Amino acid sequence: MPKYGMVIDLNKCTQCEACITACKLENNVQIVSKENAALGRAMFWMKLLDSNFEGAYPDIRPTKIPMLCLQCDEPPCTKVCPVRATYKRDDGIVAQIYPQCIGCRYCMANCPYSAKTFNWLKDEQQIENEKCYNTDVSVRPKGVVEKCTFCIHRLQAAREKAKSEHRKLQESDYIPACAEVCAAHAIYFGDLDDPHSQVFKLINDYRKFTLQEELGTKPKVYYLSAKAE
């Protein structure tokens, strides 16, 4: 059974936000109106987290970390869901069952990374956006919690393609939208248990760290960062 994980190299990341845009388009994430975004209801599965500010005013350089659901191995969110609308799969992906979610937002309260987002309402979407919805991904109704699923629909499509071609799933068959689109090749994705995969080698890199490791959530998204001396 593969264990899917991700490594993001912060020394390569240019903070161009292509991953954020790709994620939003790939997963039909709602574009919230300006008024509601100002109220704090913007919906992003991948965001940039301000982690550091270098330099002095006016030459401040913020270091931002691309933050997505870290797909924990001990997810605090699945612990508290009353209806198993979020659960951890055998391949390590923490999935969401949108028709089962009752919108209690308890998982959101327990996630220490603030990774989940909620459909507070359904804003009117531009017709151009609706025309290019990804047909592999459901459009969530209001009142339901959602989050990054490592583009699990791509995994399902890849598995079916491999099966129809009578071969095993290869590493190159399945890649989430953010990793695919990153122009700096800063996002690596693969099977953490496969000794031949890139991510397996990278998580043994000396530059590796995970966010809030002390909480014991065992996130499967690792970051690489070395300070320039």
Next chain:
Amino acid sequence: MDNHQILDEDEILFRPIYQTGKGFYVLAAALLTVFMFGVVMYIRQLIFGLGVTGMNEPVTWGFYIISFVFFIGISHAGTLISAILRLSKAEWRRPITRMAEVITGIVLLIGGLHPIIDLGRPDRILNIFERGRLQSPLLWDLTSITAYFTASTIYLYLPLIPDIALLRDRGGRFNKLYTILSWGYEGTERQKHVLERAINILMIMVIPIAISVHTVISWIFSMTLQPGWHSTIFGPYFVVGAIFSGIAALIIVMIAFRKTFHFDDYLKKIHFNYLGTLLLVMSLLWFYFTFAEYLTTFYGHEPPEMRVFLYKFTGGYSPFFWLMVFCNFIVPVVFLSNKKLKTIPGILVASIAVVIGMWLERLIIVVPSLANPRLPFPTGIYIPSLTEISLLAAAIAAFILGFMVFSKLFPLISIWEIKVGREESVRIVSERLNEYLPSKGHIRKQIV
């Protein structure tokens, strides 16, 4: 049989059922308007989604959860007075138990509805029963509140049976209802015995169930990893807070009905004195728990905890925090430890302050922890919308309306218990005292 001709010595307790003044209808109309406005706002929320509230990310819980905890907290009024005082054989509980038990029944209904109002998809509520996960504190919550509601409704109904029998025997309207509900109670020795045994069983059962309810509600918060929530003190803290707010709500209800229905002869100064003392004790206990919790947080000085701590003490939420301390500690201690201020109006002021203070306490628990996430995201801002405020008003209106409906059907003071008290209490208590006191001393003969 014309009910005006049979004059019971406790006639004044029957009067609210048979006589309705104009004030009743005016108040009922006003409250019904407020309640219907709340219903309309909720329907609007069903149509547009939870976006009509002030909740956002990161503050994903707001007024609804605060009111949920608050109303369920007040339900401890019933258990404390009714069950614990009955268990400790305190005679002064007799005129109070009925109102206390009714408070519990009404607030459990109102409070129990609030998590459903808070849901994004209330149409999927059955998922909790079909696919519920018992590992989730929300399921523990559902179980214990259901158990408490069942137990306390039965506990309200059982001591009501003899009073319903009295009403049935008087004749008049609703006689069919009373006949069915009185279950054929005639006051025979055997029936009295069975009733007393049933009440005794429930009286003991209700206490651990009630404690479990508020402990489990607190565990919804303390089982998470949120700074400010993940603390072991939450269980006892919430139970103490619940009893505290319950006594205050009970005092307000008692004073309101005493004034309206002229129950001065039954709800005497001494009842308020005793309840006032209990309120003072709970205030000190509340302060002790609050102080212990914040001192521990401050001394440990963990950065995510301190972010929440400073937000409450000196930051955006400091006005609410210090108002809460003023309402929950300063006002009760000043008014209730001072003989000159501990009058019925003084006790009323302290109780109103406590009810406001305890609602603020729930606000202080829910919002600051959510507004200050662990990761350095910007601090959240929560401004309640008209929907949330109107639903809070509707909940309070529903509470008062529930009482008003009850007062038209059943006596607000337990008539048969008063009668039993009048006839038998003195004898029972004297016998009890004789058991405590040493026997008559022998006259010692002085040895000369």
